[in-house]
Amino acid sequence: MYQYIKGVLKEVTPQYITLETNGIGHLINVPNPFRFESSVDSEMTIFVDLIVREDSHTLYGFKDMEEKTLFQSLLKVTGIGPKSAMAILAASSPQGVINAIENEDQAYMQKFPGVGKKTASQIILDLKGKLAPAESSGEETPKGGNAHFISEALLALEALGYSKREMTRIEKHLKTIDIESVDDAVKKGLKFLVQ
Structure with a gap:
């Protein structure tokens, strides 16, 4: 190991x-x-x-042990495989996921690809009270603009399991805001998806 x-x-x-x-x-x-x-x-x-x-x-x-620990915890939930766990971690911070679980926020959990109502309930049932609270990083991404960043970000989001329909919606949204990097585009796209 x-x-x-x-x-x-x-x-x-x-x-x-x-x-x-x-x-x-x-x-x-x-x-x-x-x-x-x-x-x-x-x-x-x-x-x-x-x-x-x-x-x-x-x-x-x-990037850190907090993310790794949350990934391993998610894998213990019936119906969650590595791909779904990675999509959840890509779309939210560990704190966001932990808060949603602790607050029994099924709607938040269902916004991730591969997570339906039943799986969201199972995650909350299995993990509530078992995850250490995370601290907010409070980091903000600077603004800029570039279509290349958006196209690379869409490839990354598609690899996480988001549909073509969702990609079209995200692309329209991203074209209306300033983008600094591919990472920035991915973060903003994911934020838009899980609002």
Whole structure:
């Protein structure tokens, strides 16, 4: 079992990042790869969880232990697999998810791809009172504007499981606001989806 991998970030794609350690490139699935875009060619530590299936060994990566712990907790819920757990983490902060669970906010939980009414109820039932409260980062993203950022962000959101119809809606929204980076576009698109 891995706790973390420390290496040089070599690649950021809409689905994953590549972290190089001792000449080996580790393909790591992360909730929002574009959060790491500014760290390409820098050394960093990614907290990881290795999921072993009959036909695959997949690494899932996180910026901190709080995110990793929430991912592992979500996997214990019936009906939540790695893809759904990653989509939830990409669309909200750990604090947002924990608050929704503690407040039994089913509507909030149902806004994530792959989470219907039954699954939202199951998440709340299984995890309420079992997750440590998270602290708000309070970070704001600066504004700017670029169509390239929007198209890359839409690829990332599509990889998380959002539909073409939702992509069209998000794109219209993103074109009306200022965008600073791909990460900014992904965050703002997700925020618009879970309002």
